[in-house]
Amino acid sequence: MHVEVTPLPGIGTRQDFQTRSGRRIGIVSYRDGRYDLIVSKTDDPDACVASIPLSPEEISTLASLLGAPQLVNHLERQHAEVSGISTAHLPIAPGSRFDGRTLGDTELRTRTGVSVVAVMRAATAHPSPTPDFRFAGGDLLVVVGTPDGISKAAERLDRG
Amino acid sequence: MHNVALSLIELGAVFFGLGLLGRLAWKIGISPIPLYLVGGLAFGHGGVLPLNGIEGFTEISAELGVVLLLLLLGLEYSAAELVTGLRRSWSAGLIDLVLNALPGAVVALMLGWGPIGALVMAGVTYISSSGIVAKVLGDLGRLGNRETPVVLSVLVFEDLAMAVYLPILTALLAGVSFVGGLTTVGIALVTVTVVLVVALRFGRFVSALVDSPEPEVFLLRVLGAALLVAGVSSQLQVSAAVGAFLLGIAISGSTAENATRLLEPLRDLFAAVFFVVFGLNTDPKAIPPVLGVAIALALVTTATKMLTGWFAAKLQGIARLGRLRAGAALVARGEFSIVIAGLAVASGAVDQGLAPLATAYVLLMAVFGPVAARVVEPMARWAWSLRQRRLAGAES
Numbered sequence: 001m002h003v004e005v006t007p008l009p010g011i012g013t014r015q016d017f018q019t020r021s022g023r024r025i026g027i028v029s030y031r032d033g034r035y036d037l038i039v040s041k042t043d044d045p046d047a048c049v050a051s052i053p054l055s056p057e058e059i060s061t062l063a064s065l066l067g068a069p070q071l072v073n074h075l076e077r078q079h080a081e082v083s084g085i086s087t088a089h090l091p092i093a094p095g096s097r098f099d100g101r102t103l104g105d106t107e108l109r110t111r112t113g114v115s116v117v118a119v120m121r122a123a124t125a126h127p128s129p130t131p132d133f134r135f136a137g138g139d140l141l142v143v144v145g146t147p148d149g150i151s152k153a154a155e156r157l158d159r160g
Numbered sequence: 161m162h163n164v165a166l167s168l169i170e171l172g173a174v175f176f177g178l179g180l181l182g183r184l185a186w187k188i189g190i191s192p193i194p195l196y197l198v199g200g201l202a203f204g205h206g207g208v209l210p211l212n213g214i215e216g217f218t219e220i221s222a223e224l225g226v227v228l229l230l231l232l233l234g235l236e237y238s239a240a241e242l243v244t245g246l247r248r249s250w251s252a253g254l255i256d257l258v259l260n261a262l263p264g265a266v267v268a269l270m271l272g273w274g275p276i277g278a279l280v281m282a283g284v285t286y287i288s289s290s291g292i293v294a295k296v297l298g299d300l301g302r303l304g305n306r307e308t309p310v311v312l313s314v315l316v317f318e319d320l321a322m323a324v325y326l327p328i329l330t331a332l333l334a335g336v337s338f339v340g341g342l343t344t345v346g347i348a349l350v351t352v353t354v355v356l357v358v359a360l361r362f363g364r365f366v367s368a369l370v371d372s373p374e375p376e377v378f379l380l381r382v383l384g385a386a387l388l389v390a391g392v393s394s395q396l397q398v399s400a401a402v403g404a405f406l407l408g409i410a411i412s413g414s415t416a417e418n419a420t421r422l423l424e425p426l427r428d429l430f431a432a433v434f435f436v437v438f439g440l441n442t443d444p445k446a447i448p449p450v451l452g453v454a455i456a457l458a459l460v461t462t463a464t465k466m467l468t469g470w471f472a473a474k475l476q477g478i479a480r481l482g483r484l485r486a487g488a489a490l491v492a493r494g495e496f497s498i499v500i501a502g503l504a505v506a507s508g509a510v511d512q513g514l515a516p517l518a519t520a521y522v523l524l525m526a527v528f529g530p531v532a533a534r535v536v537e538p539m540a541r542w543a544w545s546l547r548q549r550r551l552a553g554a555e556s
Contacts, residue, residue: 009245009312010236014304028303031417038304046482051301
């Protein structure tokens with residue numbers, strides 16, 4: 001994907017790219033740290049139909065909304081090429097055995113050989129969680145391992 | 161004691177009045193500059209209510225206003241942006257220079273103001289108001305548009321042109337000979353190049369010299385450095401404004417951002433005084449005789465800026481509507497036209513009619529510029545739909 005970076009002297013930079021449908025999407029980042037989300041018009045691709053000011057907080061929310069499903073897809077694509085390894089999402093059901101416990105408590109790696117590469121919580125990805133990462137009900141674990149290991153891990157998380 | 165009290169009352173009234181005018185201007189969506197000028201016209205020479213006793217203050221404040229205007233202009237662009245801007249937009253910049261300096265020069269020559277008057281008026285009609293343009297582009301949500309970098313790089317070119325133009329103008333206004341003028345041109349070009357190179361390579365040292373974590377220390381250092389450089393360059397006849405501008409370019413990075421944030425309110429205050437003083441020194445009765453010329457000049461230079469934007473945007477592969485938007489965005493003239501006219505008037509080397517003409521011209525262009533930027537797109541769409549309807553009507 002080609003992202004065009006255009007300096008805006010005295011203001012900041014514009015970074016945008018062309019979507020397959022012919023629209024231009026991107027951001028204007030100001031020198032003082034503000035951002036505008038920009039979307040081009042359909043009938044006049046030079047102009048913008050919207051230029052929406054976003055705070056850094058809003059930017060990161062938008063980024064994680066778009067980025068979370070992307071991460072799983074990306075992992076699946078990557079591991080699809082390695083035979084014998086698969087990726088899965090395993091939920092932590094509210095009130096289940098590991099709700100409120102840490103990743104270390106599950107002993108997933110020692111018992112099943114499965115690695116937790118990320119935890120999705122409220123549309124935010126927490127990549128590479130450490131053993132002291134504490135789960136909450138509704139978390140979705142992105143795991144990588146052998147199909148056998150993954151079914152054992154699912155069983156272990158479900159039980160109780 | 162009585163005099164001090166009176167001066168305070170007068171100053172207070174002036175600032176408060178400017179505040180009201182500024183509020184009104186932003187409310188109706190135009191730049192406050194024309195209203196400040198009108199405010200100045202209303203007082204002072206031949207105005208309805210002459211002010212006395214605050215000339216000492218307003219005079220030095222107006223000078224400060226010019227220095228701050230140019231310092232912040234320099235702070236706005238980093239040296240790297242100036243160099244890439246120059247590389248990218250020199251052809252568009254040259255078109256801009258020729259198309260927009262010519263009308264002013266021709267009018268001055270026709271009025272018999274001589275070559276110096278022509279040079280002054282060329283500057284007045286050439287330079288767009290980067291303040292008004294940037295504000296209008298932001299307000300209209302056009303920063304993400306494809307033609308906006310084109311507009312901004314034309315402004316960058318104009319600012320660099322100013323760095324060369326102002327020292328030459330200052331020298332000529334001071335009445336130096338042709339050879340002396342050439343020397344000044346040489347000095348100006350060398351200085352600008354040296355400052356750009358220094359800013360590119362050693363910008364952080366210049367920044368470190370003025371930077372400080374405490375806001376008040378920082379403010380005093382930046383302002384002190386600016387006035388020192390402005391004063392010294394004025395002594396060397398390179399124009400105080402250019403000294404401040406070059407210092408602004410040399411200060412870079414986060415130091416420049418912080419300096420901008422600190423100095424902006426000061427600039428707004430002193431620049432407002434500068435516009436008022438310019439208005440004060442202009443006799444309102446002198447405006448009606450030059451109004452016709454000013455209107456003609458406004459019409460012609462609106463067309464030439466539209467052409468400039470059209471060509472500049474076309475070079476970057478922008479479609480017709482975008483080219484029109486780029487042209488209209490550039491129409492506004494403002495602070496720097498008045499700075500140039502102010503230098504000329506202060507030197508006394510130009511015709512009496514120049515100040516009223518420049519005032520009337522900037523009044524027209526500062527009001528009309530933002531309006532043009534706003535209406536160009538709806539008008540173009542309307543015109544196209546009208547033509548299409550007519551074509552459809554002709555076919556049926």
